[in-house]
Amino acid sequence: MNKQKFGMILPIILISYFMILLDNSIVFTSTVKIAADLSLSASELSWVTNAYALTFGGLLMIGGRSGDIFGRRNVFLIGLVIFSSIGSLLVGLSTNGLMIIAMRALQGIGSAILAPTTLALLMDSYRDQMRTRAIVYYGATGGLGASIGLVVGGLIASYASWRWGFLLNVPVGILMIVLTLKYIPASKKVEGKLDWLGSILSVLGITALVYGINGASHPVPMVMTGILLLVLFVWQEKVSKHPITPLKLFKDRERSSAYIARFFFLGAMISYFFLTPQAMQQVYHFTPLMAAVGFLPETLPQFVFATLVSRLNEKFTNTQILIAGTVITLAGLVFAAVVGIQAGYWWSVAIPMVIIGIGQGFTLSLLTVAGVANTDKEIAGSASGVVNMVHQIGSSVGLSIITALTANLISPVLSYDHAIIIMVVFMLISVGATLNIGLKK
Template sequence: MDISNSTKKEQSTFGIILWIVLISYFLILLNNSLVFASTVQIRRELGMNGVMLSWVSNAYALTFGGFLSLGARLGDIFGRRLALLSGLAIFGLASLLVALSPSAGILIAMRALQGIGGALLAPSTLALLMDTYEGQQRTRAITYYGATAGIGSSLGLIIGGIISSYSSWRLGFLLDADVALVLYAMSVKNVAAGKGQKDQAIDWWGTVTSVIGFSGLVYSINATAYRAGAIIVTIVSLAAFIMIESKTANPLMPLEIFKDNQRSSALVARFFMLGASMAYFFMMPQALQNVFGMSALQAAIAFLPLTVVQFIISLFVARLTFRFSNTAVLIAGAVIDAAGLAMGAVIGIEEGYLLGVALPMVFIGLGQGLIMSPLTVAGVAGTRGDIAGAASGAV
């Protein structure tokens, strides 16, 4: 356990740990939002075609997805503090190098390095939250974690829009590096050095097959060439990964995480919900700029019907789950989110911003605001402390 018992017993205040967790999560959201808001400017400055531009996001997703299981398990073995500091250091350095990239190739490579940093950072923050808080305090902390998705996306798009409209997109990634540096200093001072489970060996065969398998999965979804081969490699690698994890004494991804129906259902739901959400956030800013001639800042402001509604409803999710149950709120959110996406597809952007974009965004924001926290709670429900990092990685 990485946090002292005295910290865990505090019931009157959340302390600095929650701020470190939320700002770290905001850093990841800010990074994605900067890319979404800056794609048009990046494409123009570096002379990218559509395929190369997509790899500014895909390169990050490839390494983030591929190394996430390893990053999560390293936090269990070596302690949350080391995983958190390593993730912040790699993420911050990569952000600086992205800002200084002289060409499209180097930019894409540094985005891949950012993904490795994110793969260490993301699960360590959620696991740190689980280690620190219990009971209703943990539920409230996870609610704030979910609410950060709303305000983080909103602020990130606006910050990215302002930077792209009045300065260079490179300034945004310098901002990423600065935030990572501040977080590193906060974590060194306030996050206790945990013992971890250093007596456990790293599951190297599981690591190799998971990196190949999950990277292949991302590539097979996003790439334009050799997709059939990538799918075959993915199936073979993930099948081998599951076989290894079922037999090894210290699995990279303990399969007991998936034996609980609640957790498994939450993970599947999260996969499809975020698949739709990230695609929407990547494509819509470009559509708003290309169809309506908006600037990057105007396109960011145009997202406010979604992000503001998501943030506001997120603040009430804890009360709703206590009253109606986590499952009921989750189902309601999924239905509303799907309705909003369907509405946008049926009406179409050509019908104008208010009817074709803003109205569906209200439903999407409402649905996602109801979904995020319950999915997170369900995804880590009932996990032991020694596999909290692996469970967070799965989420």
């Protein structure tokens, strides 16, 4: 491979991954406008996010395994077409609540195919210290895509239509398809078959669990059904000759602790990204643009401190930086919980955001590194799938729990303040899991 092609691989991967996360975050600052345009209730509005997260998270493992079996570049291209050229276009053209929820689910299918192959392609293309540095960039891109999406969503919702946040993916996706065909070489295939039964059980189990938490008329039976299906999924992966989720991935303490930490970290952070723009608009009467700009105290520190991770590695271990990141993020949420939303933007939102931004800048990239640690090439796609699955399912389950527990509170102030307390609990669990990674050393 010549230097030009080698140098183009990382930008293609990062831009494609950035596009996935950017789109999801654009929804957050556009929620008020989307709800008004399509006459959505609070529960229906949460499903604009959950429909995407469920298909994304539920199908990630088969997406990752498909890359191993059919070739990562081939699967990567299929994911780009479904996500950007079809899904994004139809979301942007949605005319009612049912259509946007269904098309967000289709976007999630494309993302489930695309996301795990991005990380697996990165692991195939780089080795040793360069691989670690590339994964740090990948993790930082995840955080920045979520944060910058809030700002972009606010700008688009204020000066144009929220629809353009999705329609812009179409030309970007076409460009990525062309560049992929030109610069990313075809990857070797691994012998094996897809575990379709395991895939079906995982999707149905995760969907039933989240629907039971947020939206089912009989939540307890639905949650129990979801748990039962997920237990059957684990059993199927144990006996299958070609599991989509090799259970040996969870035998390594560093990886399994990173999955737990990521699950609860994203459960807290995506809920924060989803609810804070709404609180700024409902409590402070900000416009979508003001709410977007109001997120800069989180976005800018996150970018700065994410870029410092590689330099800090010269003095500290990944685990030490990771623990510091989750603790700092926890401190930001605790500050917000103690102050309360009625203390005003600067005390209630801006200062906590600065702290949270610093913590998130340290955390996300290193959780990615820990999540794919000690894996061999044959299961790289599966390991990548688990990292992204935990990211999406943690986001969906966390948001569903918080929405369900705060939906009946009488005011936006009480709802937000109670939600922050639940986020603190999630982050405490994440801190505990990162400390468990440290016990390995």
